[in-house]
Amino acid sequence: MWPDERVVRFVNENFIPARVHVKEDPEAFKKYGEKYNAHWTPTVLELDPNGEEFYRAEGFLPVEDFLAQLMLGRAHMDFKKGKWDEADKRFREICEKLPNADAAPEALYWAGVSRYKAKNDSSALKETARAFKTRYADSSWAKKASIWS
Amino acid sequence: MAINFRHDVDNVLVEAKKQNKPVLLDFSAAPM
Numbered sequence: 473m474w475p476d477e478r479v480v481r482f483v484n485e486n487f488i489p490a491r492v493h494v495k496e497d498p499e500a501f502k503k504y505g506e507k508y509n510a511h512w513t514p515t516v517l518e519l520d521p522n523g524e525e526f527y528r529a530e531g532f533l534p535v536e537d538f539l540a541q542l543m544l545g546r547a548h549m550d551f552k553k554g555k556w557d558e559a560d561k562r563f564r565e566i567c568e569k570l571p572n573a574d575a576a577p578e579a580l581y582w583a584g585v586s587r588y589k590a591k592n593d594s595s596a597l598k599e600t601a602r603a604f605k606t607r608y609a610d611s612s613w614a615k616k617a618s619i620w621s
Numbered sequence: 622m623a624i625n626f627r628h629d630v631d632n633v634l635v636e637a638k639k640q641n642k643p644v645l646l647d648f649s650a651a652p653m
Contacts, residue, residue, distance in 0.1 A: 480622050487645035490633040491626035494650045504630055505648065513650040521641045523634045542645075549643060
């Protein structure tokens with residue numbers, strides 16, 4: 473998954489990348505594994521600039537699902553910081569570029585929430601509920617959004 | 622094109638704060 477060009481570009485643009493390797497540096501693996509409660513590989517954490525974890529992906533994923541998880545985590549970071557427009561854009565980018573990824577229904581849900589927060593307009597939620605009738609209708613996120621219709 | 626993973630995690634955390642940039646921390650067992 474790491475050699476994929478899209479993953480490389482996304483990581484280099486959005487993060488300072490660091491790695492602890494269980495065999496190459498077991499002491500570091502133990503130290504940071506305990507600090508961040510990461511005891512299995514692969515585990516990928518997204519930390520904010522203060523070193524606080526805000527997202528994690530555990531276990532192997534095919535490239536598109538992995539990239540979508542990374543993008544979802546980055547979007548959630550903007551969301552948690554109240555950057556609604558940026559979060560909306562990032563969540564929608566997942567749906568547009570990786571529509572078949574497992575994370576796409578969640579991204580659509582949070583895109584709707586972000587737009588609602590940005591504009592304080594409930595029509596954003598209604599539009600999202602409508603969108604779920606034609607996309608990802610069987611997902612748990614469609615059920616969560618159904619209350620908005 | 623590759624990701625240049627750093628291994629000096631403490632320094633990365635200091636730098637992240639200075640640059641106000643998030644960190645991606647990979648716990649890996651993949652062949653190097």
